[in-house]
Amino acid sequence: xxxxxxxxxxxxxxxxxxxxxxxxxxxxxxxxxxxxxxxxxxxxxxxxxxxxxxxxxxxxxxxxxxxxxxxxxxxxxxxxxxxxxxxxxxxxxxxxxxxxxxxxxxxxxxxxxxxxxxxxxxxxxxxxxxxxxxxxxxxxxxxxxxxxxxxxxxxxxxxxxxxxxxxxxxxxxxxxxxxxxxxxxxxxxxxxxxxxxxxxxxxxxxxxxxxxxxxxxxxxxxxxxxxxxxxxxxxxxxxxxxxxxxxxxxxxxxxxxxxxxxxxxxxxxxxxxxxxxxxxxxxxxxxxxxxxxxxxxxxxxxxxxxxxxxxxxxxxxxxxxxxxxxxxxxxxxxxxxxxxxxxxxxxxxxxxxxxxxxxxxxxxxxxxxxxxxxxxxxxxxxxxxxxxxxxxxxxxxxxxxxxxxxxxxxxxxxxxxxxxxxxxxxxxxxxxxxxxxxxxxxxxxxxxxxxxxx
Amino acid sequence: xxxxxxxxxxxxxxxxxxxxxxxxxxxxxxxxxxxxxxxxxxxxxxxxxxxxxxxxxxxxxxxxxxxxxxxxxxxxxxxxxxxxxxxxxxxxxxxxxxxxxxxxxxxxxxxxxxxxxxxxxxxxxxx
Numbered sequence: 167x168x169x170x171x172x173x174x175x176x177x178x179x180x181x182x183x184x185x186x187x188x189x190x191x192x193x194x195x196x197x198x199x200x201x202x203x204x205x206x207x208x209x210x211x212x213x214x215x216x217x218x219x220x221x222x223x224x225x226x227x228x229x230x231x232x233x234x235x236x237x238x239x240x241x242x243x244x245x246x247x248x249x250x251x252x253x254x255x256x257x258x259x260x261x262x263x264x265x266x267x268x269x270x271x272x273x274x275x276x277x278x279x280x281x282x283x284x285x286x287x288x289x290x291x292x293x294x295x296x297x298x299x300x301x302x303x304x305x306x307x308x309x310x311x312x313x314x315x316x317x318x319x320x321x322x323x324x325x326x327x328x329x330x331x332x333x334x335x336x337x338x339x340x341x342x343x344x345x346x347x348x349x350x351x352x353x354x355x356x357x358x359x360x361x362x363x364x365x366x367x368x369x370x371x372x373x374x375x376x377x378x379x380x381x382x383x384x385x386x387x388x389x390x391x392x393x394x395x396x397x398x399x400x401x402x403x404x405x406x407x408x409x410x411x412x413x414x415x416x417x418x419x420x421x422x423x424x425x426x427x428x429x430x431x432x433x434x435x436x437x438x439x440x441x442x443x444x445x446x447x448x449x450x451x452x453x454x455x456x457x458x459x460x461x462x463x464x465x466x467x468x469x470x471x472x473x474x475x476x477x478x479x480x481x482x483x484x485x486x487x488x489x490x491x492x493x494x495x496x497x498x499x500x501x502x503x504x505x506x507x508x509x510x511x512x513x514x515x516x517x518x519x520x521x522x523x524x525x526x527x528x529x530x531x532x533x534x535x536x537x538x539x540x541x542x543x544x545x546x547x548x549x550x551x552x553x554x555x556x557x558x559x560x561x562x563x564x565x566x567x568x569x570x571x572x573x574x575x576x577x578x579x580x581x582x583x584x585x586x587x588x589x590x591x592x593x594x595x596x597x598x599x600x601x602x603x604x605x606x607x608x609x610x611x612x613x614x615x616x617x618x619x620x
Numbered sequence: 621x622x623x624x625x626x627x628x629x630x631x632x633x634x635x636x637x638x639x640x641x642x643x644x645x646x647x648x649x650x651x652x653x654x655x656x657x658x659x660x661x662x663x664x665x666x667x668x669x670x671x672x673x674x675x676x677x678x679x680x681x682x683x684x685x686x687x688x689x690x691x692x693x694x695x696x697x698x699x700x701x702x703x704x705x706x707x708x709x710x711x712x713x714x715x716x717x718x719x720x721x722x723x724x725x726x727x728x729x730x731x732x733x734x735x736x737x738x739x740x741x742x743x744x745x746x747x
Contacts, residue, residue, distance in 0.1 A: 207699070207700075208699065208700050303637075387632070387710075389630045389631055389632060389713055389714065390630035390645075390647070429630065429645070432643075432645050432684050432686060433630065433631075433632040433643070433645065434632070435643075435684060435686075436631075436632055436641070436643020436645065436681075436684070436686055436688055437632050437634045437643070438634035438635065438636060438641060439634075439641055439643060439679075439688050440636065440641065440679075440688075440690065441679055442679050442680075442681050442688055443679070454681060454684075455680070455681050455682070455683055456683065457683055457684065458683060459684070489701060492701070492703060494703060528696075528703060530696065530703035530704065532704070532705050534705060538704075538705040538706065539705070539706050539711035539715070540711065540714075540715040540718070541670055541671050541715075542669065542670035542671065543667070543668075543670075543671070543715045543718050556705055558703030558704075559703070560697075560701065560703055598700060598701050599700050600698075600700060600701055601637065601698075601699075601700070603637075
């Protein structure tokens with residue numbers, strides 16, 4: 167029999183989010199699913215580098231101690247876990263979870279993996295076959311960056327996850343599945359939604375958008391009313407209570423901090439939003455202008471009226487490539503004349519860069535505490551107690567970027583007075599990873615679903 | 621009267637490559653048509669002079685009493701390439717809300733934006 171409602175909990179808004187959030191989600195109240203998003207664009211390139219060094223790596227390592235902590239809870243309560251923690255190596259991630267499960271004496275655990283999103287090894291084949299992977303905004307050819315690629319992943323939708331659910335996987339580890347698809351999948355599975363149920367699919371995608379950033383919808387980063395958010399130290403992560411007709415409620419466990427109201431939900435809805443009428447995903451195109459919100463109870467916002475339409479014929483591809491080096495250095499100057507001192511130090515650095523003929527693409531100066539956030543819109547502050555000078559440089563010559571890093575600290579003894587904040591030493595040059603968004607025909611990419619038990 | 625947009629709306633900003641988005645959400649439904657009228661892309665582009673080097677696009681979400689703005693070429697190349705301290709434009713939300721807007725007096729009275737004391741003074745002066 168189909169369920170009449172399903173509770174889907176968000177346990178992680180990004181790799182590095184609060185470690186005990188998913189533990190609270192499975193222990194502090196009833197949930198049917200735990201979904202966790204670990205992948206930002208930059209994460210894929212980091213994972214690809216890790217995998218190149220060690221073929222057993224390339225996934226979000228944090229998932230292993232987490233699963234060790236909650237595996238008995240999820241088995242006892244029959245909670246299913248869906249996460250894109252698999253990164254560029256879902257198979258290795260599954261092996262590592264099986265290993266800890268065996269050590270704990272767990273039997274009969276079924277774990278599904280979803281992959282086929284990683285098209286890195288097929289780039290040459292695609293280009294040779296005339297699949298151009300031109301930049302989706304500028305239309306430029308990928309040729310100039312083709313030889314410095316780190317990763318290339320298609321954003322898959324919810325369908326392969328639904329397939330893994332139908333094969334009774336309790337844990338599903340995916341590669342690059344959209345954040346929103348992770349939340350939509352259990353709704354399709356539980357309610358039997360069809361591929362053409364566009365309004366319902368769009369509702370599920372919007373539910374995913376609302377919880378994909380974790381506590382950012384439960385009172386975190388809440389511009390309108392952050393002062394009224396209770397107990398932020400124990401902020402509850404969001405839960406979607408979904409219904410078969412596509413309506414859903416945004417809520418959280420009762421005994422947690424934070425708050426859910428129409429304002430917190432609105433702020434999250436507009437987060438990283440483009441054209442609200444065309445929220446494009448592999449599952450459906452959702453229309454954010456059709457969303458209706460109502461506060462039905464304390465910490466419960468009902469979402470209804472969502473409409474969607476047929477998805478496009480393409481998958482989005484995110485390609486990452488190496489694009490030079492950058493280094494950012496900081497020094498703190500104290501009263502009196504803190505700003506003048508910081509400005510003077512900035513001038514000295516620019517003079518040194520000129521003398522040393524460093525080949526740099528960009529030199530950027532900001533004064534933290536004065537104008538780093540709002541730039542020319544910042545209001546003037548007279549006679550500040552301290553100012554942090556931040557200088558960043560970017561270039562293609564690694565040695566020159568490195569040389570800049572060595573120029574900041576000598577100012578402690580050889581520049582304007584009362585300077586501090588150099589305790590962590592000079593800044594290290596960081597490789598710049600840039601992104602190349604492209605589109606690819608769906609028929610060229612076949613998602614793979616593989617479920618195994620121990 | 622002149623008020624900061626901060627009084628009329630709340631906001632959240634984020635990034636997509638070198639484009640920042642700022643969602644401006646009216647605190648009350650009656651503010652929305654006024655904000656829609658005054659927050660033209662041209663005005664927003666001017667407000668972000670020195671930050672936004674590209675075009676400004678605007679989208680309407682009357683259901684949320686909200687306007688979504690895309691500020692192109694505003695993040696120094698975007699997330700991983702930028703040298704900006706605020707690499708993802710997370711603080712452009714309140715940079716937007718610094719905007720000073722001119723609220724016609726009849727609206728200001730209706731919306732009770734005029735502080736009690738000065739409203740009283742006005743009553744007295746019209747006596």
